[in-house]
Amino acid sequence: MTKCWQPKMHELSICQATLKQVFDVAQEYPNHQIKSISLKIGPLSGVEPLLLEQAFPIASAGTLAKNAQLKIEQLPVKVRCLKCGAETETSANRLLCQHCGDWQTQLLSGDEMLLASIEFVTDS
Amino acid sequence: MCDSCGCGITSTNEQSTDATVTVLKNLLSENDQQAAHNRSHFDKQRVLCINLMSSPGSGKTALLEATIDACDDLSIAVIEGDLETENDAERIRAKGVSAVQITTGNACHLDANMVHHALHQIDLTQLDVLFIENVGNLVCPASFDLGQHRNVTLLSVTEGDDKPAKYPVMFRASDLVLLSKTDLLPFMDDFSPDNVEQHLKALAKDIPLIPLSAKKQLGFDHWINWLHHQVQQNREAIQGFQSTSHEAHQLAA
Numbered sequence: 001m002t003k004c005w006q007p008k009m010h011e012l013s014i015c016q017a018t019l020k021q022v023f024d025v026a027q028e029y030p031n032h033q034i035k036s037i038s039l040k041i042g043p044l045s046g047v048e049p050l051l052l053e054q055a056f057p058i059a060s061a062g063t064l065a066k067n068a069q070l071k072i073e074q075l076p077v078k079v080r081c082l083k084c085g086a087e088t089e090t091s092a093n094r095l096l097c098q099h100c101g102d103w104q105t106q107l108l109s110g111d112e113m114l115l116a117s118i119e120f121v122t123d124s
Numbered sequence: 125m126c127d128s129c130g131c132g133i134t135s136t137n138e139q140s141t142d143a144t145v146t147v148l149k150n151l152l153s154e155n156d157q158q159a160a161h162n163r164s165h166f167d168k169q170r171v172l173c174i175n176l177m178s179s180p181g182s183g184k185t186a187l188l189e190a191t192i193d194a195c196d197d198l199s200i201a202v203i204e205g206d207l208e209t210e211n212d213a214e215r216i217r218a219k220g221v222s223a224v225q226i227t228t229g230n231a232c233h234l235d236a237n238m239v240h241h242a243l244h245q246i247d248l249t250q251l252d253v254l255f256i257e258n259v260g261n262l263v264c265p266a267s268f269d270l271g272q273h274r275n276v277t278l279l280s281v282t283e284g285d286d287k288p289a290k291y292p293v294m295f296r297a298s299d300l301v302l303l304s305k306t307d308l309l310p311f312m313d314d315f316s317p318d319n320v321e322q323h324l325k326a327l328a329k330d331i332p333l334i335p336l337s338a339k340k341q342l343g344f345d346h347w348i349n350w351l352h353h354q355v356q357q358n359r360e361a362i363q364g365f366q367s368t369s370h371e372a373h374q375l376a377a
Contacts, residue, residue, distance in 0.1 A: 010232055010264050018151045025145055035141055046267035046293040093292040095328035105328045113151045120143045
C-alpha cells in the first residue's frame, strides 16, 4: 500500500518531529538512555503506523533514541450516536452509528496521533 | 555479563525501566504551536485564512483566478505551495494580486513553519482573505495545521465520485467541498454528485458541497456568497473575542 509517492518521507518528517519532543523530555533525565517510545495512532490521524515503524530507524540513527524501541498502539475508530446514544466501533470512512445507522455521530476515538509515553533507564 | 553462558547481555531493552514519563502530546505539537502563532497573526489583522486542498489538477489555481476576478470588494493575497516552479504564483500575480510561492522540493505538504516564512513577505494589514493553495495531494496536507481558519477541498468531476470514502481524513477535515469542472459533467457518465454527497454524509459531518465551474462561471455565486459570509463571520468572532478579552482585562485591573 502506498500513501503518497514518497511514503517514508512523510512519516520520516513526523518521526523527526516526534523525536524532537522526546529529546526535550530526555533533557530532564540526564544519565539515562531512552528504552522505548510509545505512540497511540488512530486510522483517522493521517499517519500510517507501518510506515512510521519503517521511518523510525532512519530518524533515530545517531541520536539519543538509536537503541529505543518504538511501540505503537493502534486505536479503533469509535463513535457515539447522537440519536440513539450507542457507542460503536466502525471504519474510518463510514462513521455512521453501527446500531441505528444514523449519520449524526460524535467521534470518540480514531483520530489520535499521540506521543503517549517514554521509558528511560539509567546509563549503566 | 552473564557468567554461565557468556552471552554478554548489554541490550538496553533487557534492563529494568527506571522511569516512564507520560507525555500525551500530539506528534505534531511543534507544528501546531507554530500554526497557532500564524493564526494569531491573522487574527490581529482580522484576516480570514483559507487552506485550499485537492489532488493535483483539480482546479485550485483556476478557482483562485476566477475568485479574484469576481471579488473586487475583497483584498486578497495568496501563498502558493508546489514541489517545483513559480508557475501558479505567476498566474496569481498576473491578476494584480500579491502571491508568494513556496517550493517544497520533496515535501508533499506545506507545514506551519513554511507558511510562517512566507508570511514575512506578505503585508497582512488591509487584507481581507489570505488563500493558501496547498500542494496537490489528497493525503498528507490534511495532517498539518497551517494556522488557517477554514479548509476548502476541491474534487473535480474528472476524478472518482468515491474520493471522500477513499480519503476520509482529508474530506473529514473540510469545512466546504467544491465540486469543480462541472461544465464537464455531461461527458462524465460515471460521475454522480449524489454519490459524493452520500460518501460525505458517511463521514458524519454536515459538510456543504458546492458544484461549480470556474471556467464557465457555473454555480460561482454560491462560492462567492460562502466566502463573503466566512469573512464576516470571522471578523465578528475575532471582534467578540477581543471585546471579551478587553472586558476581562478591565475587570482584573
